[in-house]
């Protein structure tokens with residue numbers, strides 16, 4: 152059975168990002184897949200220290216001995232990955248940025264076997280913002296930043312869900328967004344199945 156790893160960059164429990172990610176997960180599991188969930192705020196992952204050890208070939212992607220080591224295995228074993236973050240000051244949350252920095256071992260500038268290890272993996276991206284406008288809110292800036300990272304490690308953004316909501320759980324009133332997120336989960340499952348069958352990508 153194929154796995155979708157759901158990475159939540161919001162610190163708020165029952166927040167808008169979590170609600171939309173749950174919908175993506177529902178679409179994926181209803182299609183026949185299984186999910187793994189990572190709540191970055193509680194994960195205990197450390198900041199990248201900038202040691203550049205990952206520029207040399209190593210058995211593990213990163214020399215830090217922290218929970219990210221297990222997360223690497225989960226991500227590398229996934230058929231699809233969905234990242235979700237609220238927009239915080241015109242960019243991703245600090246939790247999500249910390250996570251993205253820890254993907255440095257997989258960049259296309261690397262000469263190790265970890266370079267572009269996510270080649271062909273479909274990513275979903277969920278962005279929530281308080282402002283109503285996707286440009287002035289900073290959602291577009293966050294999208295561009297995260298897209299560059301995903302493409303640098305070999306992945307592709309197969310589905311983007313972005314919508315405005317500010318209060319805790321407010322997104323529940325947005326049926327269109329909930330449905331779009333569920334559809335994205337089903338799409339990620341289908342994308343992956345097609346890829347495995349060699350019909351796509």
Ligand SMILES: Cc1cc2nc3c(=O)[nH]c(=O)nc-3n(C[C@H](O)[C@H](O)[C@H](O)COP(=O)(O)O)c2cc1C
Pocket residue numbers: 161162163165166167168169236237238239240241242279280281282283287288289316317318319320
């Ligand atoms: C520190 C902080 C910074 C924020 N910065 C922005 C911003 O730059 N643009 C925006 O539209 N909303 C901003 N917001 C609003 C959040 O994106 C919004 O409340 C969102 O619904 C939070 O998602 P969550 O419920 O998943 O935590 C900010 C909120 C906080 C707490």
